[in-house]
Amino acid sequence: MTTPALETEHAPEQPPAAYDAVVLASFGGPEGQDDVIPFLRNVTRGRGIPDERLEEVSHHYRHFGGVSPINALNRDLHAALSAELTARGIETPLLWGNRNWAPYIGDVLEQAHADGHRRVLAITTSAYSSYSSCRQYREDFGKALLERDLVGKLRIDKVRQYFDHPGFLAPFVEGVAVGLGQVRAKLAEAGREGRIHVLFCTHSIPDTDAAASGPRDREFEQGSAYVAQHLANARVIMERATGSDGGGDIDWSLVYQSRSGPPQVPWLAPDVNDALAELPGRGVAGVLLVPLGFVSDHMEVVWDLDTEALQTCADLGLAAVRTPTPGTHAAFITGLADLIAERVEGGPRPAETALGPWYDVCRPGCCANQRRAVPTVAGSDACDLSVNPAGPPADAAPSPGPGVPPAGAPDRG
Numbered sequence: 400m401t402t403p404a405l406e407t408e409h410a411p412e413q414p415p416a417a418y419d420a421v422v423l424a425s426f427g428g429p430e431g432q433d434d435v436i437p438f439l440r441n442v443t444r445g446r447g448i449p450d451e452r453l454e455e456v457s458h459h460y461r462h463f464g465g466v467s468p469i470n471a472l473n474r475d476l477h478a479a480l481s482a483e484l485t486a487r488g489i490e491t492p493l494l495w496g497n498r499n500w501a502p503y504i505g506d507v508l509e510q511a512h513a514d515g516h517r518r519v520l521a522i523t524t525s526a527y528s529s530y531s532s533c534r535q536y537r538e539d540f541g542k543a544l545l546e547r548d549l550v551g552k553l554r555i556d557k558v559r560q561y562f563d564h565p566g567f568l569a570p571f572v573e574g575v576a577v578g579l580g581q582v583r584a585k586l587a588e589a590g591r592e593g594r595i596h597v598l599f600c601t602h603s604i605p606d607t608d609a610a611a612s613g614p615r616d617r618e619f620e621q622g623s624a625y626v627a628q629h630l631a632n633a634r635v636i637m638e639r640a641t642g643s644d645g646g647g648d649i650d651w652s653l654v655y656q657s658r659s660g661p662p663q664v665p666w667l668a669p670d671v672n673d674a675l676a677e678l679p680g681r682g683v684a685g686v687l688l689v690p691l692g693f694v695s696d697h698m699e700v701v702w703d704l705d706t707e708a709l710q711t712c713a714d715l716g717l718a719a720v721r722t723p724t725p726g727t728h729a730a731f732i733t734g735l736a737d738l739i740a741e742r743v744e745g746g747p748r749p750a751e752t753a754l755g756p757w758y759d760v761c762r763p764g765c766c767a768n769q770r771r772a773v774p775t776v777a778g779s780d781a782c783d784l785s786v787n788p789a790g791p792p793a794d795a796a797p798s799p800g801p802g803v804p805p806a807g808a809p810d811r812g
């Protein structure tokens with residue numbers, strides 16, 4: 400018997416394989432008023448989010464009857480993607496499970512194993528690289544395998560982060576092109592003149608998570624793969640959406656939203672509302688809000704942008720339009736099916752920025768935000784359960800790099 404290597408070098412690409420099932424993995428959300436608090440407890444367990452923040456966020460959900468839009472959106476996405484796979488002759492069943500609400504990913508994986516599946520491919524509703532948007536999914540898969548005694552019995556691989564896949568970008572290019580026309584029309588209707596500014600909006604994350612995003616052995620703009628991926632996307636989108644109509648002089652910036660955590664902990668800034676407040680003084684009369692960080696119109700979009708940020712625009716006298724998320728846009732569904740086909744049948748790995756195509760197998764320590772080694776899947780980490788089926792060795796903690804919080808920092812499993 401050979402001892403498994405601690406830092407097994409996998410290629411960033413994984414050869415195509417005969418998967419028994421594909422699992423669409425998402426965040427999950429409450430489905431009624433009674434679910435709101437249990438859901439928020441699931442999300443924030445052990446993560447040092449202040450009670451006042453939870454209280455505030457609970458009102459966003461209560462405002463919509465305690466129902467997050469996310470589960471219905473995922474059911475639609477699941478139906479559209481299943482139909483697309485079937486139409487292409489890919490017979491692999493598409494399952495759906497969430498990290499924070501039923502159907503829980505652990506239950507879905509356990510059932511998949513009971514149904515005879517041995518190797519599954521995960522695809523998440525998260526496009527970029529960071530702890531929250533990539534590694535936490537890998538850790539939750541690992542936890543599910545450990546808790547359900549499935550280590551070594553069920554293998555989970557993962558589709559690469561698809562921030563710069565053509566199918567994810569196309570709906571934004573279209574949205575910005577159409578949206579700029581809508582803002583211009585609003586200004587003309589009001590007989591107003593002034594510049595238009597495009598705000599690309601994404602989820603804020605702690606500065607330490609931003610610095611730890613992506614593989615440790617690569618340098619990124621602003622020291623963060625998460626930030627660099629958004630900036631690279633914004634440039635491609637602006638070029639494509641404005642290239643032909645002379646709008647190339649339109650200013651844009653990347654801004655952040657939905658910050659939580661204690662105020663003394665630094666998170667990516669500026670907040671979208673603070674950025675908006677600066678614009679009228681710079682001669683800006685119209686604003687396009689582009690939800691670049693999000694896959695569908697879930698709570699972060701319908702509350703933080705459509706409710707709060709659009710109100711800020713109204714207060715400031717800015718004409719504003721929010722562009723669509725990819726949702727079930729045909730190009731996005733085609734793109735997700737292509738990403739799955741890439742792993743089932745092989746084929747090209749398209750990417751629209753110089754940063755990608757991203758890794759099928761995450762590099763050691765990629766997006767890790769704790770000193771302790773947490774079991775994962777779909778990586779070349781020492782703690783990857785497919786590399787070390789016995790679980791992470793005691794000395795497998797990734798060496799502390801930039802962004803790794805000191806020992807004793809809140810556990811965010």
Ligand SMILES: CC1=C(CCC(=O)O)c2cc3nc(cc4[nH]c(cc5[nH]c(cc1n2)c(C)c5CCC(=O)O)c(CCC(=O)O)c4C)C(CCC(=O)O)=C3C
Pocket residue numbers: 426427428429439442443446448452453456467468469524525526529531532602603604605657658659660692693694697698699811
């Ligand atoms: C990068 C990122 C994405 C984008 C990528 C992706 O799409 O996956 C995202 C998506 C989402 N975040 C969501 C909801 C929440 N996120 C929270 C808290 C946090 N998010 C974080 C990051 C992200 N989150 C972080 C660093 C925290 C702090 C706590 C921690 O370190 O984990 C909290 C706690 C309360 C609060 O503080 O807001 C809630 C309720 C929902 C569901 C929405 C719905 O119900 O429709 C979705 C899709």
Ligand SMILES: [Fe+2]
Pocket residue numbers: 602
């Ligand atoms: Fe979140």
